[in-house]
Amino acid sequence: MPQTDTIDITPGWLERAGRPWFPVTGEIHYARLPRGRWAEVLGHARAGGLTSVATYVFWQAHEPTPGTFRWDGNLDLRGFVELAGRHDLEVVVRLGPWAHGEARYGGFPDWLVGRDLALRTDDPDYLALVRRFYGATIEQLAGLTHADGGPVVGAQIENELYDQPQHLATLRSIAEDAGLHLPLWTATGWGGAQVPENLLPVYSAYADGFWAEADEEWPVWSQVHFRYSAVRDDLGVGADLREALDGVAAGEARSDRDVPFVTCELGGGMHVAYHRRPLVAPGDVAALALAKIGSGSVWQGYYLYAGGTQRTGPHGTEQESQATGYPNDVPTRTYDFHAPVGEHQQVRAHHHLLRRQHLWLAADGAALAAMPATVGGGSEDPDELRWAVRSDGRRGYLFLTTYQPSREPLPPQPGVQLTVDLDDGPVTVPTRPVDLPAGVSVVWPLRYPLADGVVLRSATAQLVTRLDDAGAAGSVVVLAATPGVPVELVLDGDVEVSGPVRTHAADGATVVTLGVPPGPGTAVDLPGVRVLVLDDATADRLYRLDVGGRERLVLSDAPVYAVDGELVVHSESSRVTVSMLPGVPLDTLALAADDAGAATVEPTAGPGEPWSTWTLHLPQAGTHELAVEPHPVAPAPPAPTRGGPMDRLSAPTDFSGAARVHVQVPPEVLAGVDRTLFRLDWTGDVGRAVVAGEVISDHFWYGRAWDVDLTPWREAVARDGLTLELLPWRRTTGVWVDASVRDVPDGITVTSAQVVRVARAVLRVAAVSWPGR
Numbered sequence: 001m002p003q004t005d006t007i008d009i010t011p012g013w014l015e016r017a018g019r020p021w022f023p024v025t026g027e028i029h030y031a032r033l034p035r036g037r038w039a040e041v042l043g044h045a046r047a048g049g050l051t052s053v054a055t056y057v058f059w060q061a062h063e064p065t066p067g068t069f070r071w072d073g074n075l076d077l078r079g080f081v082e083l084a085g086r087h088d089l090e091v092v093v094r095l096g097p098w099a100h101g102e103a104r105y106g107g108f109p110d111w112l113v114g115r116d117l118a119l120r121t122d123d124p125d126y127l128a129l130v131r132r133f134y135g136a137t138i139e140q141l142a143g144l145t146h147a148d149g150g151p152v153v154g155a156q157i158e159n160e161l162y163d164q165p166q167h168l169a170t171l172r173s174i175a176e177d178a179g180l181h182l183p184l185w186t187a188t189g190w191g192g193a194q195v196p197e198n199l200l201p202v203y204s205a206y207a208d209g210f211w212a213e214a215d216e217e218w219p220v221w222s223q224v225h226f227r228y229s230a231v232r233d234d235l236g237v238g239a240d241l242r243e244a245l246d247g248v249a250a251g252e253a254r255s256d257r258d259v260p261f262v263t264c265e266l267g268g269g270m271h272v273a274y275h276r277r278p279l280v281a282p283g284d285v286a287a288l289a290l291a292k293i294g295s296g297s298v299w300q301g302y303y304l305y306a307g308g309t310q311r312t313g314p315h316g317t318e319q320e321s322q323a324t325g326y327p328n329d330v331p332t333r334t335y336d337f338h339a340p341v342g343e344h345q346q347v348r349a350h351h352h353l354l355r356r357q358h359l360w361l362a363a364d365g366a367a368l369a370a371m372p373a374t375v376g377g378g379s380e381d382p383d384e385l386r387w388a389v390r391s392d393g394r395r396g397y398l399f400l401t402t403y404q405p406s407r408e409p410l411p412p413q414p415g416v417q418l419t420v421d422l423d424d425g426p427v428t429v430p431t432r433p434v435d436l437p438a439g440v441s442v443v444w445p446l447r448y449p450l451a452d453g454v455v456l457r458s459a460t461a462q463l464v465t466r467l468d469d470a471g472a473a474g475s476v477v478v479l480a481a482t483p484g485v486p487v488e489l490v491l492d493g494d495v496e497v498s499g500p501v502r503t504h505a506a507d508g509a510t511v512v513t514l515g516v517p518p519g520p521g522t523a524v525d526l527p528g529v530r531v532l533v534l535d536d537a538t539a540d541r542l543y544r545l546d547v548g549g550r551e552r553l554v555l556s557d558a559p560v561y562a563v564d565g566e567l568v569v570h571s572e573s574s575r576v577t578v579s580m581l582p583g584v585p586l587d588t589l590a591l592a593a594d595d596a597g598a599a600t601v602e603p604t605a606g607p608g609e610p611w612s613t614w615t616l617h618l619p620q621a622g623t624h625e626l627a628v629e630p631h632p633v634a635p636a637p638p639a640p641t642r643g644g645p646m647d648r649l650s651a652p653t654d655f656s657g658a659a660r661v662h663v664q665v666p667p668e669v670l671a672g673v674d675r676t677l678f679r680l681d682w683t684g685d686v687g688r689a690v691v692a693g694e695v696i697s698d699h700f701w702y703g704r705a706w707d708v709d710l711t712p713w714r715e716a717v718a719r720d721g722l723t724l725e726l727l728p729w730r731r732t733t734g735v736w737v738d739a740s741v742r743d744v745p746d747g748i749t750v751t752s753a754q755v756v757r758v759a760r761a762v763l764r765v766a767a768v769s770w771p772g773r
Contacts, residue, residue: 049358
């Protein structure tokens with residue numbers, strides 16, 4: 001990077017090259033993903049609006065025996081960092097040495113735990129081993145740091161260490177002595193942690209947690225995250241480990257108002273433990289993330305952003321368990337976390353919901369980062385309107401929410417209208433009160449500059465993105481409507497407006513309302529700018545990607561990302577519609593797919609100007625139904641047991657009495673596509689998928705379908721089939737699942753079994769623009 005690309009920390013925000021900077025980071029564990037899938041996952045992450053990825057360096061994976069390090073295969077940290085850079089993603093390396101991440105002994109190797117050392121302290125013998133591990137890790141990053149023009153911009157020291165500030169400072173010194181010099185050094189600050197001054201405290205927020213007790217319907221420490229608040233701390237995350245491993249309770253919540261509000265673990269979903277299995281909805285993830293922005297966050301960081309698979313090592317599977325002193329048993333293989341991108345690269349609804357927020361941050365995050373937050377309203381009282389403002393005095397954003405998870409939903413708010421005082425006078429939004437429906441979170445712009453001399457005083461629609469080089473369309477600003485809220489745009493002064501709108505003058509402004517429903521073709525033309533007002537569903541399909549040598553807005557029915565100017569599509573459907581703005585002529589398109597002879601692309605009707613639209617036909621994609629016994633019987637399921645330091649329910653390990661279901665998969669169903677997923681819609685307790693005598697996946701049932709990637713096992717599955725070992729649901733066991741799925745009969749019920757064929761296609765666009773665009 002050039003020397004002008006400096007990164008600094010101010011008391012209120014981060015700065016880059018002298019300007020406020022609003023990064024977005026998502027956790028992706030390279031060591032828990034097949035190396036061949038790294039590019040796909042990183043592509044989706046970048047398309048989802050991430051600017052960087054964070055990743056644990058698990059000591060147990062890299063030094064399985066003392067003094068012998070492994071960096072091969074999917075342990076190639078250097079290769080992962082380099083690939084992230086090629087996807088225009090920066091990297092925050094979570095160095096440990098203790099990581100957790102639901103790993104055995106928190107990521108410590110067994111040989112280390114077996115020694116008589118004061119771990120996670122300044123014990124000289126322990127630090128000597130840390131120096132060796134850090135030295136080997138940092139050697140892999142040589143030439144890849146920000147100062148060298150590389151993607152590594154930051155490092156996190158340790159994880160959830162709350163009472164050893166001197167040790168944290170020592171660890172940073174060890175890393176720097178080993179040659180790692182970075183602009184950003186962080187440490188987790190939740191739980192009242194004592195963080196030294198040379199580390200930036202970073203925070204977490206989860207909609208629910210598997211680490212709560214089985215009798216907690218919704219933990220109190222999660223509820224606060226759906227309200228705007230000046231308190232950054234979370235006393236629930238890691239509290240069970242602290243109590244179990246150290247025998248102490250969390251400290252007092254801290255706000256750290258003298259440093260920027262930075263997050264590193266906003267729940268991108270939630271893992272499950274045997275005793276407690278949260279069902280976090282996509283809307284929960286998006287509403288929590290937006291509430292943190294409304295509360296003042298200047299760096300959004302998600303855990304996890306992409307799921308993975310627990311590793312196996314010299315001592316077997318490497319997951320957290322009661323057998324190694326933890327309070328929880330988690331699945332031995334799956335670490336899906338119901339993340340935005342799943343364990344097997346399934347792209348989920350919250351990937352799209354979060355992308356809308358990230359597109360906004362890419363468009364206006366530099367301004368937003370320098371806007372302090374003011375919490376205006378919103379207590380525990382569900383009837384009180386929850387609102388906040390971020391403003392620099394000249395302009396800002398108004399945040400409103402009526403969203404809480406389904407177990408304690410909030411009511412609608414009738415007659416909403418607020419007045420925000422800015423430097424040049426008050427702004428009342430909307431001009432007439434509106435009813436805010438239940439279950440929505442909105443952020444409305446105040447005095448947003450649309451173009452030279454054109455200021456959006458207020459709007460009841462959310463800013464998504466802008467494209468200032470949109471060909472014949474000129475500058476395009478994209479807004480998204482909220483279902484149930486009429487769209488009103490208020491423009492300072494007397495402004496010429498055209499399009500399907502109604503206008504009137506009021507209070508020195510031009511008030512614009514829509515005469516047609518929002519949608520991809522709903523355009524409001526103003527001097528120097530076109531405003532597209534999308535409906536909610538269309539906004540979820542919107543991307544901003546570099547395709548064919550220029551930035552374009554892309555609407556797609558299937559998940560897409562861009563690499564080297566090409567559009568990569570992964571689809572479970574045989575028909576995908578793609579629109580682009582600026583558009584391109586059909587004769588500049590080329591389609592490559594898994595079955596190139598059958599895949600085609602053709603122009604089709606779409607939103608119309610200024611979009612161009614095509615349909616991709618991918619006949620190799622789709623689903624294949626399999627015949628499976630609907631009510632298999634487990635002849636001798638094991639009795640429930642408890643264990644661990646908190647006497648919680650233990651996951652069964654004896655599957656000798658499980659129902660054994662053999663699934664035969666036709667060989668032709670497994671071939672000819674990029675990925676084949678076995679998808680089981682079922683109810684029960686615990687399931688394992690076995691191929692050629694090896695457990696390749698397991699699942700604690702909690703209300704969602706179970707996906708198993710058969711791609712690496714195609715030959716064995718085609719030859720021998722797949723065996724499911726299933727244990728029955730028994731309500732009296734006391735396992736907590738969400739109330740929405742709790743009322744299921746005891747036993748095992750298989751609703752459907754499918755092979756989902758996921759096709760990959762690449763749409764190449766010549767780097768030419770459509771004449772006149």
